[in-house]
Amino acid sequence: xxxxxxQQLAELGKQNGATLGRLLxxxxxxxxxxxxxxxxxxxxxxxxxxxxxxxxxxxxxxxxDIELELINDDMNTHCALLPSNGxxxxxWLVNHSRGTATLNLDGPGYYWYSSPTGNDExxxxxxxxxxxxxxxxxxxxxxxxxPRP
Amino acid sequence: xxxxxxxxxxxxxAVDQVSLTxxxxxxxxxxRSVTYERILQARSxxxxxxxYYGAYDGQRYSPLxxxxxxxxxxxTPAWVFQCGGTGLQAGATTYAFEAAPVVVDGVxxxxxxxxxxxxxxxxxxxxxxxxxxxxxxxxxxxCGNVNRGVAVAKGKVFYVTQNAHVVALDAANGKxxxxxxxxxxxxxxxxxxxxxxxxxxxxxGSSGGEFGVRGHIDAFNLDTGEHVWRCYTVxxxxxxxxxxxxxxxxxWARGGANCWIxxxxxxxxxxLYVGTGNPAPDFDGEVRPGDNLYTDSMVAVNPxxxxxxxxxxxxxxxVWDYDSISEHILFEMDGRKxxxxxxxxxxxxxxxxxxxxxxxxxxxxxxxxxxxxxxxxKVTPKIYPDKEGEPVHFWPGPAGGxxxxxxxxxxxxxxxxxxxxxxxxxxxxxxxxxxxSIPYWGAGVQVDAxxxxxxxxxxxxxxxxEVWRWRHEVPMCASVLATGGDxxxxxxxxxxxxxxNARTGELLWQFQCGSGHHSSPTTYSVGxxxxxxxPSGWGGWVEGFVPGMLGAPHGAALxxxxxxx
Numbered sequence: 001x002x003x004x005x006x007q008q009l010a011e012l013g014k015q016n017g018a019t020l021g022r023l024l025x026x027x028x029x030x031x032x033x034x035x036x037x038x039x040x041x042x043x044x045x046x047x048x049x050x051x052x053x054x055x056x057x058x059x060x061x062x063x064x065d066i067e068l069e070l071i072n073d074d075m076n077t078h079c080a081l082l083p084s085n086g087x088x089x090x091x092w093l094v095n096h097s098r099g100t101a102t103l104n105l106d107g108p109g110y111y112w113y114s115s116p117t118g119n120d121e122x123x124x125x126x127x128x129x130x131x132x133x134x135x136x137x138x139x140x141x142x143x144x145x146x147p148r149p
Numbered sequence: 150x151x152x153x154x155x156x157x158x159x160x161x162x163a164v165d166q167v168s169l170t171x172x173x174x175x176x177x178x179x180x181r182s183v184t185y186e187r188i189l190q191a192r193s194x195x196x197x198x199x200x201y202y203g204a205y206d207g208q209r210y211s212p213l214x215x216x217x218x219x220x221x222x223x224x225t226p227a228w229v230f231q232c233g234g235t236g237l238q239a240g241a242t243t244y245a246f247e248a249a250p251v252v253v254d255g256v257x258x259x260x261x262x263x264x265x266x267x268x269x270x271x272x273x274x275x276x277x278x279x280x281x282x283x284x285x286x287x288x289x290x291x292c293g294n295v296n297r298g299v300a301v302a303k304g305k306v307f308y309v310t311q312n313a314h315v316v317a318l319d320a321a322n323g324k325x326x327x328x329x330x331x332x333x334x335x336x337x338x339x340x341x342x343x344x345x346x347x348x349x350x351x352x353x354g355s356s357g358g359e360f361g362v363r364g365h366i367d368a369f370n371l372d373t374g375e376h377v378w379r380c381y382t383v384x385x386x387x388x389x390x391x392x393x394x395x396x397x398x399x400x401w402a403r404g405g406a407n408c409w410i411x412x413x414x415x416x417x418x419x420x421l422y423v424g425t426g427n428p429a430p431d432f433d434g435e436v437r438p439g440d441n442l443y444t445d446s447m448v449a450v451n452p453x454x455x456x457x458x459x460x461x462x463x464x465x466x467x468v469w470d471y472d473s474i475s476e477h478i479l480f481e482m483d484g485r486k487x488x489x490x491x492x493x494x495x496x497x498x499x500x501x502x503x504x505x506x507x508x509x510x511x512x513x514x515x516x517x518x519x520x521x522x523x524x525x526x527k528v529t530p531k532i533y534p535d536k537e538g539e540p541v542h543f544w545p546g547p548a549g550g551x552x553x554x555x556x557x558x559x560x561x562x563x564x565x566x567x568x569x570x571x572x573x574x575x576x577x578x579x580x581x582x583x584x585x586s587i588p589y590w591g592a593g594v595q596v597d598a599x600x601x602x603x604x605x606x607x608x609x610x611x612x613x614x615e616v617w618r619w620r621h622e623v624p625m626c627a628s629v630l631a632t633g634g635d636x637x638x639x640x641x642x643x644x645x646x647x648x649x650n651a652r653t654g655e656l657l658w659q660f661q662c663g664s665g666h667h668s669s670p671t672t673y674s675v676g677x678x679x680x681x682x683x684p685s686g687w688g689g690w691v692e693g694f695v696p697g698m699l700g701a702p703h704g705a706a707l708x709x710x711x712x713x714x
Contacts, residue, residue, distance in 0.1 A: 068163075070160070070163075071157065072160070080163065081166065081235060081236055082163060083283035084283055085281075085282050085283050085325070085328075086165070086280060086281065086282075086324075086325065087165040087166050087167050087279065087280070087281050088165075088166040088235070088236070088281060088283075089163035089164065089165065089166070090163055090164055090165075090166045090169060091160055091161065091162070091163035091164070093160050094158055094160065095158070096155065096157055096158055097157055097158035097159070097160040098157035098158070098159065098160055099159070099160030099161050099162065099163065100161075100162050100163065101162065101163035102162070102163070103283075104283075105283055106283070106285070106312060106314065106330070107285065108285070108334060108335060109285020109286065109287050109288055109312065109334060110285055110286055110287055111283055111285055111286055112236060112237040112286055113236070114236055114237070116235060116236060121236075121237075126237065128286075131285070134333075134335060135313075135330055135332070135333040135334060135335060135336075136330050138330075138376065139329075139330040139331050139332055139333055140333045140336070141333055141336055141338075141362060141363050141365075141402075142363070142381065142385070143363055143399070143402035143403075144399060144402060146336070146361075146399075146402065146403070146583070146584075146585040147582075147583065147584050147585060148335075148585045148586065149584045149585075149586070149587055
């Protein structure tokens with residue numbers, strides 16, 4: 001049985017190790033919290049000198065609205081361009097700054113977001129938002145349950 | 150985490166990306182007065198292109214004649230709208246600009262890939278507003294991240310998203326009015342077509358035939374988004390047509406027949422004519438013996454209840470991926486209500502649209518080896534993937550003698566104009582187990598990269614005679630536009646946008662747009678000046694229709710041409 005690339009080559013999960021930047025899709029996983037009103041909340045940070053979103057993969061239990069707190073703990077300026085129905089959401093994140101964003105996402109599926117300045121995106125500041133769940137019952141096919149992979 | 154004693158700088162709240170542009174965020178409220186009654190008479194206001202095909206009849210013909218055979222050589226770009234994306238998107242390499250721009254009284258509404266919808270000033274190209282639906286990166290897309298356009302009515306713009314939503318936007322500002330999910334992305338469904346307004350409904354169809362889904366057409370109330378009906382294009386056991394599927398097993402439940410291209414509509418007969426897609430698995434017919442209704446068919450649907458009134462199946466028991474989704478062009482011929490359909494199988498069918506009976510069938514592409522269809526419509530297959538692991542080569546390939554891109558019919562010449570793809574493919578049957586959301590082709594397929602050709606061809610529907618042909622070295626795979634100026638426009642894969650004499654096929658004018666055409670050009674006028682709008686952005690299922698051009702430049706531009714002032 002094989003193991004993940006990061007376990008086999010730990011230097012993929014850091015800046016200027018095996019690669020120049022950090023292999024996309026690696027990093028911590030976090031879960032959004034759901035409030036009593038159904039709105040979701042989460043905090044995402046940029047760690048110093050790591051050029052990675054933390055969590056790098058944020059999981060929403062279902063589609064809907066989410067309030068994000070975005071904290072740049074790095075000693076460089078970054079930004080965020082985040083997916084949302086209507087228009088992508090943009091925010092500058094200067095050194096040691098904190099901002100917020102409101103997103104609306106359908107799911108199920110996952111979405112990439114990034115810091116579109118310089119090549120932050122290639123160095124590691126490309127993160128994923130995973131939306132769990134199923135299509136609403138009224139949209140599904142009228143057929144017996146089918147096998148999934 | 151680095152918590153310092155120093156408080157964080159307040160970065161504020163994220164803003165819409167559009168706020169970092171000069172886009173006004175509003176458009177003149179011209180769409181308020183677009184009603185069903187007005188769309189019924191769409192051709193009486195030729196300065197507009199009110200609906201996907203220009204009119205319900207699907208002719209893609211405009212009476213506008215300011216640009217004509219005598220002056221088309223003076224055609225020049227009036228403006229260009231560039232719309233390249235930012236960030237990662239689904240189908241990062243397969244995105245393409247496939248839309249047909251709709252124009253209402255000086256405002257253009259057009260969609261791009263990846264959930265984009267724009268309102269533009271049709272005279273200047275200035276972006277007026279935008280809406281961007283967030284599309285999951287992992288949405289199943291058989292044939293690229295594409296969208297074919299909008300419908301407009303009662304102050305709203307309607308379009309579908311790749312993750313199978315139908316969205317109604319306020320046409321004055323692009324803000325969402327309602328949003329409904331009508332497909333299951335976990336089953337492999339998606340959506341790509343331009344909606345059609347019929348009466349008080351917006352009508353859409355599903356994509357996903359390569360993933361073993363069950364095709365359907367849906368109607369929603371255009372004011373409220375309330376779901377009105379769903380019409381499945383594969384019957385359940387016990388329903389009419391179910392006898393064409395195996396009695397045992399669930400082949401019907403994975404049967405395909407997706408309606409991923411906009412239908413046409415005859416208001417007098419109150420019938421919607423929709424083409425259905427391939428059965429699934431595409432190339433392994435042994436797991437689904439029978440004719441497999443209503444795959445590869447024309448279904449005539451009553452828009453009041455979504456019931457199929459009659460049908461005509463072009464490819465019974467298809468094993469070549471010959472979707473019959475292409476348009477049905479409605480016109481009168483010798484006092485008879487007829488419709489023309491160019492099928493992927495290489496034949497053009499002229500049907501009586503009151504009852505679906507065949508009037509005439511004739512080939513429109515040179516090489517047809519999969520089988521033949523005689524004058525009575527009898528289909529005789531000859532070459533098809535049959536034995537496991539044994540490659541077979543056939544023409545046309547799975548992209549067809551004509552793909553989804555549309556033909557046109559000129560009311561002036563009485564001719565049909567079709568973009569032709571003369572390209573074959575090799576398929577090797579490879580049976581696989583069905584698993585929801587995983588491609589379900591039942592074969593390995595490679596389309597020819599050499600020994601290919603294309604044309605724009607003109608046919609007389611009264612005889613089936615080819616009147617003229619403009620030959621091209623690669624398949625032609627963009628929609629044709631016919632105008633009252635006796636012109637036919639068609640873009641080519643290499644980026645050239647061409648104008649032909651509609652009567653002779655003489656090439657009169659060309660412009661190199663820098664990226665290939667796989668879209669539907671339209672025409673309109675503002676302030677008495679006629680424009681031709683041609684989205685240019687090569688991509689989509691290139692490996693299917695011209696794999697020899699998989700390396701051609703991508704693009705993201707809408708070119709609009711007018712006579713030099």
